[in-house]
Amino acid sequence: MGTENIYLITVWIILANICAAFSTTSEPTIFGNNNSTKWLEDYTDIVTKFSLRTAEVPDDDLCYIVPGQQLTIPECEFNPETQTFVVIHGWTVTGLFESWVPKLVTALYEREPKANVIVVDWLTRAQQHYSTSAGYTKLVGKDVAKFVNWLQKTLDYPWEKIHLLGYSLGAHVAGIAGFLTDHKVNRITGLDPAGPTFEYADAHSTLSPDDALFVDVLHTNTRGSPDRSIGIQRPVGHVDIYPNGGTFQPGCDLQNTMKMIALTGIHNMDQIVKCSHERSIHLFIDSLVNGQDHQSMAYRCSSKEAFMKGMCLNCRKNRCNKVGYNVVAVRLPRSTKMFLKTREMMPFKLFHFQVKIHFFSSEKLSYTEQPMKISLYGTHDEKTDIPYIMPQLNSNSTVSFLLTTEVDIGELLMVKLRWEKDAYFSWSDWWGNSNFHIRKIRIKAGETQSKGIFSAKDGEFAYLVRGKDDAVFVKSKEDNLSRKEKTMHRLKMHGSHFTQSTE
Ligand SMILES: *[C@@H]1O[C@H](CO)[C@@H](O)[C@H](O)[C@H]1NC(C)=O
Numbered sequence: 001m002g003t004e005n006i007y008l009i010t011v012w013i014i015l016a017n018i019c020a021a022f023s024t025t026s027e028p029t030i031f032g033n034n035n036s037t038k039w040l041e042d043y044t045d046i047v048t049k050f051s052l053r054t055a056e057v058p059d060d061d062l063c064y065i066v067p068g069q070q071l072t073i074p075e076c077e078f079n080p081e082t083q084t085f086v087v088i089h090g091w092t093v094t095g096l097f098e099s100w101v102p103k104l105v106t107a108l109y110e111r112e113p114k115a116n117v118i119v120v121d122w123l124t125r126a127q128q129h130y131s132t133s134a135g136y137t138k139l140v141g142k143d144v145a146k147f148v149n150w151l152q153k154t155l156d157y158p159w160e161k162i163h164l165l166g167y168s169l170g171a172h173v174a175g176i177a178g179f180l181t182d183h184k185v186n187r188i189t190g191l192d193p194a195g196p197t198f199e200y201a202d203a204h205s206t207l208s209p210d211d212a213l214f215v216d217v218l219h220t221n222t223r224g225s226p227d228r229s230i231g232i233q234r235p236v237g238h239v240d241i242y243p244n245g246g247t248f249q250p251g252c253d254l255q256n257t258m259k260m261i262a263l264t265g266i267h268n269m270d271q272i273v274k275c276s277h278e279r280s281i282h283l284f285i286d287s288l289v290n291g292q293d294h295q296s297m298a299y300r301c302s303s304k305e306a307f308m309k310g311m312c313l314n315c316r317k318n319r320c321n322k323v324g325y326n327v328v329a330v331r332l333p334r335s336t337k338m339f340l341k342t343r344e345m346m347p348f349k350l351f352h353f354q355v356k357i358h359f360f361s362s363e364k365l366s367y368t369e370q371p372m373k374i375s376l377y378g379t380h381d382e383k384t385d386i387p388y389i390m391p392q393l394n395s396n397s398t399v400s401f402l403l404t405t406e407v408d409i410g411e412l413l414m415v416k417l418r419w420e421k422d423a424y425f426s427w428s429d430w431w432g433n434s435n436f437h438i439r440k441i442r443i444k445a446g447e448t449q450s451k452g453i454f455s456a457k458d459g460e461f462a463y464l465v466r467g468k469d470d471a472v473f474v475k476s477k478e479d480n481l482s483r484k485e486k487t488m489h490r491l492k493m494h495g496s497h498f499t500q501s502t503e
Pocket residue numbers: 030031032033034035036039
């Protein structure tokens with residue numbers, strides 16, 4: 001089949017471009033140490049175009065607002081009473097707007113029908129060799145700063161109503177623009193800011209927390225060593241969210257992309273190769289259109305590994321936040337990362353649980369990579385046979401891991417645990433039953449913040465035997481003791497969650 005070759009060639013071209021970025025030396029500096037803002041009012045050298053798109057025609061540029069030409073503001077029917085989104089694209093192979101642009105425009109209007117959605121067009125500069133386009137982010141950032149500054153001055157438009165959204169190289173354009181305007185814009189959203197040439201660059205050349213009152217960032221394609229990663233790996237905002245660890249996204253593996261290529265044809269190749277990178281945009285779109293019913297939550301955690309053990313599902317003191325548009329503007333200490341797991345398609349939301357189990361056994365037993373099936377039964381729904389490979393299973397030891405469900409099961413009532421047979425013959429099966437006993441399972445739900453203890457349904461212990469029946473646990477009576485405590489906790493959580501911190 002030819003498609004695989006074409007895929008590999010496309011990957012190769014992209015990688016070649018990215019790698020070439022490292023051969024360039026420093027860009028000529030355009031930020032002098034001067035304190036004059038006069039240059040901000042020189043509109044003669046602006047190359048970038050600013051198109052006010054409409055909800056009716058989200059995919060075409062029908063009206064450009066031109067800095068310095070005041071009449072273009074009413075001509076394009078800019079609404080000075082409402083908020084403005086400025087959408088900034090990234091590097092492009094084709095020199096055309098990618099298909100996500102009208103999707104994001106539509107989603108922004110769906111959520112904020114009266115808003116102004118302006119699409120920045122720097123396609124000619126974005127179509128160069130990657131390193132050349134990366135260098136252009138400074139000039140484009142200057143253009144955007146001039147535009148925003150002019151619009152604000154001309155209309156006496158409130159800075160709080162300006163929200164810049166940049167994807168890939170566009171995220172750094174937004175950062176540079178925010179840094180250069182003579183007042184901070186309200187918010188910048190960085191959608192998988194580009195990594196190559198920016199990972200080790202200084203704050204003035206990249207998106208950084210100083211570029212707006214609030215900077216939120218989604219990192220979705222940060223695979224490989226830092227200097228090779230398509231998305232920037234280090235945190236660059238006030239809130240930096242790493243969905244699925246930030247490395248790559250579910251549904252974006254080669255098998256899936258090959259299937260997509262077969263289904264959608266070769267013209268979509270470019271987007272398919274960038275599946276994980278572009279996922280940042282679709283997660284943001286998801287938060288605009290599904291935020292009401294399916295708002296994804298992210299949790300602050302010291303590492304992806306700790307998150308995968310379920311250790312970070314805590315919402316106290318702004319440790320959790322909403323993903324995307326509805327994020328609560330808390331300015332976390334720098335270099336804090338937040339994590340979540342997502343589905344492979346929209347709506348991306350998953351419910352997170354920490355499961356903690358202590359395994360007793362009289363004999364000394366030790367296993368690795370054991371296949372388990374866990375079933376959760378709640379007041380609204382249930383999710384049965386969730387697979388989990390337990391990395392370590394030892395006598396008299398506790399394990400903690402993260403489990404997710406697509407469905408909202410409500411308050412948990414019952415838990416079942418089954419130990420699957422290995423695929424191959426095992427000596428321990430022959431010698432006798434591999435057998436652990438479990439007194440209780442502790443489960444913490446991230447989305448509801450409720451904690452529960454689940455005790456063996458029959459007797460003091462439930463028995464977990466490889467290849468045998470489920471061990472069954474039900475909501476424990478012990479749990480009642482902490483009910484009041486839980487309510488207090490939830491109130492506190494709620495309070496802190498909806499009060500915006502100013503620090
Ligand atoms: C001052 O800085 C701006 C950009 O920061 C630059 O465009 C301008 O040329 C500088 N002016 C002088 C006189 O150095």
